[in-house]
Amino acid sequence: MKTRELKIGNRIIGDSHPVFIIGEIGINHNGDIDIAKKMIEGAKHAGCDAVKFQKRTPELCVPKDQWYVERDTPWGRFTYIEYRHKVEFGEKEYSEIDRFCKEIGIIWFASCWDEPSVDFIEQFDPPLYKTPSASLTDFDLLKKHKALNKPVMMSTGMSTMEQIEAAVNFYGMDNLLLAHATSSYPCKNEELNLRMIETLRKKYPKIPIGYSGHEVGLAPTWAAVALGACFVERHITLDRAMWGTDQAASVEMGGLQRLVSNIRDIEAALGDGIKKVYDSEKSQIQKLRRVK
Template sequence: MTVTIGNHVIGGGRPAYVIAEIGLNHNGDVAIAKELIDVAVAAGADAVKFQKRTPEICTPEHMRDIPRETPWGTMTYLDYRYRVEFGLEQYIELSDYALLRGLDLFASPWDVPSVKFLEKLQVPAHKVASACLTDVPLLEALRDTGKPIILSTGMSTMEQIDAAIDVLGTDQLVLMHATSTYPMEPDEANLRMIPALRNRYPGVPVGYSGHERGLQISLAAVALGAVAVERHITLDRTMWGSDHAASLEPTGLTHLIRDIRIVEQALGDGVKRVYEGERAPMAKLRRVSA
C-alpha cells in the first residue's frame, strides 16, 4: 500500500520521504523558520514539519507559573509557550514560502483546536507526535479530516499502538518507528522494530523518526526498509532551546539525504545478475568457466 502526501508517494518502492522537522527550533522567529526551510530545500528534503499547540490546553497547570529564563528575559512557562507559537498569518506566510520551494509543509497538532487551525492552512497531512499517541479525542479529530496521518510510536507499547490504529484506521496511515529520548543512544534505537511493525500491520508503510546524534542509525533504518525518515534540523546545535542539541545542522542534513539516496541505490532489487563491470575481472580471474 502507498500513501500520497502532496506530490509525493510514500511506500511501494519509492525513494524514502524525508521530513525535516523544524518543530520549535525556529524559537518563535519567522525569519529563522524561513532559513530552516531554505536548509531543507538545499539538502533535498521532501517536507518540513512544525509543531502546533494551544498553550492554555497543552501546558500542565502545575507548570504554567514556573519562571523560565529565555532569550527574551524571565517569563512564566505559559508565557514562553505563547511566545514561540506562530499565528495563522505567520503560518500562511511560511506555508506559501515552503510551497513555492517545492516542499510539503505540515505539523504535529497537540490538541483538537490545533487540528482545526491546521485545517485552515489546508495542510496535505497531519503528524501525530509520540506523546499524543494515546490522546483519543485528538486522534479522532485527525481521522475525521480525511487527510493522510503519520503516526510516531515512541514511548508507546504495542497495545497502545494497536489502540491508536483502531481509531485512525490504516487507509492513509504511515507508521514511524521512534524512541523518544533526546538525544537517543544507539542501544535504544531498536531498528528491528521497522520490519516488526511492517509484519504486524501488513500494507501500512513504516518509516523512522530519529532523535540520535549522527547519521548512521537513520541510514540503517533505510537499509531495513524505512519508507520515510524524519530528523530535527537546526541552524546551530548550540542555539537556545530544548531540541537543538538532538538536531542536524545544515551540513548534516545534506549528508544524510545524500547518503540515503546512495543506500537506496545500493539496495537493488534482490535479483542476482552479472554486471557489465564484472566481465573484465571475470575474464581475468576465473579459471574454470561454467
C-alpha cells in the first residue's frame, strides 16, 4: 500500500511525520500589508510551518445581487464589491509576502476561489494550494488545480460524504490532502465532529488527512492531532476584536504559541503503540514489584 504522505517544499506531510501546522491569515490582514507581515512573523515565532492567504476575483466570487449592497466598515461606508476589493491583496502585496516569507523561512500558500486567482498566485510558484470548502463542488476549479500537478489541500466543510467522494474521484488521490472542517465561524464544539478525521483516514488510507478548525479555544485542535490529523490549520489574528468575519474564530499570537507547543508535546507523548518497558521504569521494578 502506498504510504500516506506528501512532500511540501522541504517538509513531508503524513503519518509518522511531525504535524504540519498552518496559520491561516486569510483576509484577517484587512488589506494592510504591515498587519499581514506581523502575523507572518508571529506564526514563524510560534513554530508554524506555513501561513495561508485567500485570493478571490471579487467580480466572480460575489453574487451580482450583492455588489451594490452598502455596508459600514472601519474605513467608511462601501458597497460590498468595493469592500471586497479593499481587502484583496494585489501583485505588489503578494510580492512582498513572497519576499518576506522567504527571508524569514516559512512556507506560504493560498486558497484560490476562482480560476483567475489560481493564475495570479501561480506566478509566485507556491508549493501547494488549498481549495476552500465552498469550492468542493466546483469541478472547473478542481480541474484548474489538477492541471498544475501540485499538491492540493481540499477542505470538506459544508459538504456531504457523497460530495467529498465525487470531488476525490474527480481529482484523483495523487497530490491530494483532505481537511476535515465544519464551515461555521466560530463553530460550536458539538458541531466539530472530530471523529470524521478517523472516518476519512479509514476511507482514504493513501491520503494525508488533516483538520481545519474554526472553533473558539485550542482543545479541539489538540484532540484532532490525537485522532490522527497529519496537518492542522487555524485562523490567526493579532486581535480577535479586529474588524472581520473570521476574527472571532481566530487564535491570537499567544494562543498560537501554546497551540504549537502542545501539539509537539502530544506528538512526543503518542508514541508508536508498541508496548515496551522503558529504562526509566526498571528501577521502579526493583523497588515496587513483589513478584518478578
